[in-house]
Amino acid sequence: xLDITNLEVRTGDTDILRGLSLSVKAGEVHxxxxxxxxxxxxxxxxxAGHDAYEVTGGSITFNGNDLFDLEPEERAREGIFLxxxxxxxxxxxxxxxxxxxxxxxxxxxxxxxxxxxFEFLKLAxxxxxxxxxxxxxxxxxxxxxxxxxxxxxxxxxxxxxLEPRLAILDETDSGLDIDAMKAVAGGINxxxxxxxxxxxxxxxxxxxxxxxxxxxxxxxxxxxxxSGDKSLALKLEEQGYEWxxxxxxx
Amino acid sequence: xxxxxxxRMSVISLQPDAxxxxxxxxxxxxxxxxxxxxxxxxxxRGFPTTRDENWKYSDLSNIIDISERWLAQADDAPLEALDExxxxxxxxxxxxxxxxxxxxxxxEELSSALTTAAISVxxxxxxxxxxxxxxxxxxxxxxxTDGIVIRIGENKRIEKPVGLLFVDRAASRPLTSHARVVVSxxxxxxxxxxEYHASSxxxxxxSNVVIDVTxxxxxxxxxxxxxxxSRNHSQTQRLSVRLGKDSSIRHFGIxxxxxxxxxxxxxxxxxxxxxxxxxxxxxxxxxxxxxxxTRVDHRVGPATSVQEYRGIxxxxxxxxxxxxxxxxxxADGSDATQANHNLLLxxxxxxxxxxxxxxxxxxxxxxxxxTVGQLNDNALFYLQTRGLDRQEAKRVLTRAxxxxxxxxxxxxxxxxLIASQLEARLDELDDGDSA
Numbered sequence: 001x002l003d004i005t006n007l008e009v010r011t012g013d014t015d016i017l018r019g020l021s022l023s024v025k026a027g028e029v030h031x032x033x034x035x036x037x038x039x040x041x042x043x044x045x046x047x048a049g050h051d052a053y054e055v056t057g058g059s060i061t062f063n064g065n066d067l068f069d070l071e072p073e074e075r076a077r078e079g080i081f082l083x084x085x086x087x088x089x090x091x092x093x094x095x096x097x098x099x100x101x102x103x104x105x106x107x108x109x110x111x112x113x114x115x116x117x118f119e120f121l122k123l124a125x126x127x128x129x130x131x132x133x134x135x136x137x138x139x140x141x142x143x144x145x146x147x148x149x150x151x152x153x154x155x156x157x158x159x160x161x162l163e164p165r166l167a168i169l170d171e172t173d174s175g176l177d178i179d180a181m182k183a184v185a186g187g188i189n190x191x192x193x194x195x196x197x198x199x200x201x202x203x204x205x206x207x208x209x210x211x212x213x214x215x216x217x218x219x220x221x222x223x224x225x226x227s228g229d230k231s232l233a234l235k236l237e238e239q240g241y242e243w244x245x246x247x248x249x250x
Numbered sequence: 251x252x253x254x255x256x257x258r259m260s261v262i263s264l265q266p267d268a269x270x271x272x273x274x275x276x277x278x279x280x281x282x283x284x285x286x287x288x289x290x291x292x293x294x295r296g297f298p299t300t301r302d303e304n305w306k307y308s309d310l311s312n313i314i315d316i317s318e319r320w321l322a323q324a325d326d327a328p329l330e331a332l333d334e335x336x337x338x339x340x341x342x343x344x345x346x347x348x349x350x351x352x353x354x355x356x357x358e359e360l361s362s363a364l365t366t367a368a369i370s371v372x373x374x375x376x377x378x379x380x381x382x383x384x385x386x387x388x389x390x391x392x393x394x395t396d397g398i399v400i401r402i403g404e405n406k407r408i409e410k411p412v413g414l415l416f417v418d419r420a421a422s423r424p425l426t427s428h429a430r431v432v433v434s435x436x437x438x439x440x441x442x443x444x445e446y447h448a449s450s451x452x453x454x455x456x457s458n459v460v461i462d463v464t465x466x467x468x469x470x471x472x473x474x475x476x477x478x479x480s481r482n483h484s485q486t487q488r489l490s491v492r493l494g495k496d497s498s499i500r501h502f503g504i505x506x507x508x509x510x511x512x513x514x515x516x517x518x519x520x521x522x523x524x525x526x527x528x529x530x531x532x533x534x535x536x537x538x539x540x541x542x543x544t545r546v547d548h549r550v551g552p553a554t555s556v557q558e559y560r561g562i563x564x565x566x567x568x569x570x571x572x573x574x575x576x577x578x579x580x581a582d583g584s585d586a587t588q589a590n591h592n593l594l595l596x597x598x599x600x601x602x603x604x605x606x607x608x609x610x611x612x613x614x615x616x617x618x619x620x621t622v623g624q625l626n627d628n629a630l631f632y633l634q635t636r637g638l639d640r641q642e643a644k645r646v647l648t649r650a651x652x653x654x655x656x657x658x659x660x661x662x663x664x665x666x667l668i669a670s671q672l673e674a675r676l677d678e679l680d681d682g683d684s685a
Contacts, residue, residue: 073636088629090647091650092650092651
């Protein structure tokens with residue numbers, strides 16, 4: 001589904017990704033871990049199409065199509081979803097409006113009619129209930145005045161409504177208390193399916209106790225230094241990242 | 251050395267002879283003594299110039315030019331035919347009791363009968379106490395086309411909005427209109443007012459509207475001003491509100507059209523317990539000039555004034571916001587808040603924003619904040635990752651910026667109309683020069 005080959009990315013004068021390769025197939029859940037500054041968020045932003053980064057080498061294809069040919073909104077309509085580490089507050093745009101606009105942009109691209117208003121509300125209320133969100137959040141400004149946990153739940157709500165083919169969740173677990181963590185993990189697990197892929201970018205092993213990954217990768221110095229199964233996450237939790245760095249530079 | 255740089259004096263007043271002649275011809279109608287007094291005062295002071303701090307960014311030379319040309323032909327100027335379709339469309343879109351000022355004259359046929367047991371409407375005469383206190387108000391009184399006094403009786407509550415429609419049509423020759431409205435809400439009364447400005451025609455036009463409002467003890471006023479003039483029309487407008495004990499006003503103004511617009515909103519708090527909220531939105535494009543000056547005088551406390559103005563400025567337009575709050579000596583317990591936020595959509599557009607606080611009392615709470623910025627790139631990207639294309643994302647954010655202040659419009663029934671006018675205006679920005 002997603003094939004990243006020798007990806008090189010810089011911003012300003014700084015090389016961030018230096019030859020990163022990763023292959024993600026439908027049905028798989030990948031966790032990408034790594035120390036601060038290793039390039040995890042950059043990878044997520046580049047896949048989503050942020051123009052602050054300059055791609056200097058390599059390629060990314062999504063279902064065989066060159067991602068760099070697509071604008072961020074086209075990538076979204078193709079089914080790529082990015083859950084933001086820091087969801088943006090947009091006062092004056094109500095949450096329901098954005099959800100509906102996002103769903104309809106995707107549906108239009110798929111040749112489907114706009115979602116019926118009644119169906120939309122029913123679906124949104126259902127998903128919100130499973131995420132432990134008050135339906136009142138639908139009528140508030142997007143992320144406006146939301147707590148950290150509410151913003152992350154809202155990202156998961158958007159993901160649940162949009163049913164993407166590839167979901168990239170950038171540190172969705174950071175700053176969550178245990179209840180929020182469980183709700184968010186429940187939302188992610190509900191979306192696991194044979195035709196969908198999920199990439200979890202995380203600092204800690206904690207989320208992976210609730211969402212069990214098929215693969216765990218460690219990012220260091222702008223490339224994947226180590227890959228393994230979920231036991232790799234446990235090793236990182238116990239031993240930290242130092243050994244990865246040493247192995248990478250050896 | 252030796253040569254002295256010549257300082258060019260701008261023409262700051264109408265030709266006194268021509269002005270006298272026209273005022274004399276108008277003085278056949280009442281009020282004559284008032285007109286003469288106002289004219290003398292105007293001739294003495296002349297138009298404000300950009301050297302006057304309050305007019306630093308707004309140059310009246312175009313307005314003076316229109317007025318001069320109108321004066322030169324005023325004696326035999328026939329009234330232009332009205333655009334009745336435009337008037338009826340506005341009346342059909344807003345449920346209100348309308349008083350129509352067409353080219354400055356009260357048009358009885360198109361106006362509703364307003365007088366009831368609760369409201370009285372009379373015309374201004376020499377005995378009416380109207381403000382002649384600064385040049386444009388003086389000029390307005392001297393050349394007044396029509397002036398009326400609206401009075402809401404004690405403890406009367408008027409539900410249906412009173413609509414003041416100022417509509418002008420200048421088809422073939424320059425035109426000026428000087429309408430004056432005096433409103434008083436007696437103690438315990440409440441009312442809702444809509445002030446609507448529209449125009450049509452290809453010739454240049456200048457309107458100078460002065461509205462003086464007095465609120466008695468405990469009176470409540472909701473007030474919305476919509477300025478949707480055509481692009482060759484200039485206007486100056488002043489709304490002065492004097493607030494009595496425990497009275498309150500909620501005001502919202504929107505500026506969509508016109509080539510040159512100057513609005514003055516003067517809030518005068520003369521007793522304790524007053525609450526004044528006034529908000530506004532201005533949208534400039536092309537070469538439009540839109541200037542909003544607000545002034546609130548806290549003479550007695552406790553009292554609260556809150557204002558928020560927002561601007562969307564594109565093309566080569568220039569907007570001005572100047573908010574002044576004066577807390578006078580002894581007005582303890584005054585609480586004055588001002589906010590002004592601007593979205594600059596073009597590198598050729600300009601905003602001159604200036605909050606001013608003058609505090610002479612001891613126990614006060616005052617705050618002001620002004621921002622000037624572009625659309626937020628992070629928010630644009632966020633919306634794009636949700637499938638909205640960049641153009642649509644820009645529209646969503648621009649609309650949101652405006653909506654947060656439109657929602658403060660106190661007459662709820664008008665919000666839909668304002669929203670659709672806003673949308674039409676944003677379409678123009680997209681099509682035009684907003685780059």
